Amino acid sequence: MPSTTRFDANERTAWAGRADAYAATFGRLCAHTVPELLDAAGVFGAGTRLLDVGTGPGTVAAAAHARGAEVTAVDAEPSMVQLARRAVPSARIELAALPELPFPDAEFDAVVANFVLNHVGRPLLALAELRRVLRPGGRLAVTIWSGTPGPGQTLIPQALQAAGAVRPPHLGPLDPADDFPRTPDGLAALLTAAGLQDAACRTLSWDHRTTAEDWWAGPASGVATIGLTLLAQTPETRNEARRHYDRLATTFRTPNGTLALPHTALLATATR
Template structure:
């Protein structure tokens, strides 16, 4: 176990946001982020059922899927609101509150580690990956997912373009790591190899976000995200109304069968601890 220094402003911002947005994230985003779970687990489960650590477990969906595959699972998250949902949904799983950058486990404790869309919310992703390396057994695998860049992940493209055109993308928010840093395969491979991981594998996973109405995209970001939600909540009322209108207009191109279907691919990365 390592000691983590006092949280910086970005850590506090993210923590506050997830305490506020846990339920909305679950309501709007879980059906999308769950689309990577089977591939993520298949990437790290090599052989017999393993001891799995689910970092940034959220509502526990990956942890629950791991248990169904016979894995022995612990889920960890820094948000008490997220953990409350996880424990309600999966009472049979051991969940604990903790920081990805200071994991409360001994060296070589797990055969596999997963981080499903959590890495892009960490204040110090290198430290979190180094901690994962420490608690992973030799020969074990790590797998993590992040969003593809906005050129491919259309929901982000629509939202960020609307903010750029009708709002202020530079409102004062705590500065954090680049949101799409690990969408770049070269950056992911470089970071993992620097920490000591080997055999990195990176692939794009196609996903479709199905929403009930054009307005649901704006609400999902406003109520159910940390950084983009914080950016939206910091806009003036006039700007926010214009952003919302632009999002609805843009998303109408993706209407289908009474709802909306948006391409939202993920980048799945895995590597081994030698």
């Protein structure tokens, strides 16, 4: 069985050159989980050898560095690596993609992956690779989006659906043989299947606060699957999607005019 799939190839194409657009939009959303992710991985003081996989703009790496960790980070997208190197110049940041990392066995005390398993074609192989580079007794912490999304997560998809937008075939989901239930039990079971010990998972919920313009800017810039789906539509459908978005967004508007968008994610931990 090959270690990568068409899903992985599509991910590489989808994220090419989109680091700045991601950092200014959805990257701010994904930053919410960083403190709890690092706590779950046991990154509390100086000297922890940490690997941050899928570092994106370096948000997790920067927070870990501030805690005194010895940070190594990787990302599969060159523009993300460049952005992360500027954010954390003292960290070792390299270009690499799961499920093959350029590190020896048992190299790190802790390994984290913030919303990364959503973007790999073979999640079980990816977790086995994260286990490989983790020392015996070391801690792994990962986040993914919950299969039961918060209402704020469905705002843009609902707008596209109301406009009649159709997801391009090449942006299809994982092969069912590689997928897993996006539930606390499902994610914990996947970690166990990868050979990790004491797997546990809990739900994180928060309101992401942003403006209507900033939140729309992510998909309008082609960020993530939802963005590529929007850009694949005709101009008429895109305009209709924006009209529905403006209508649906009123549900989340706060007294000061910003949006409070409820989101739900899963945080799983385990040890080697």
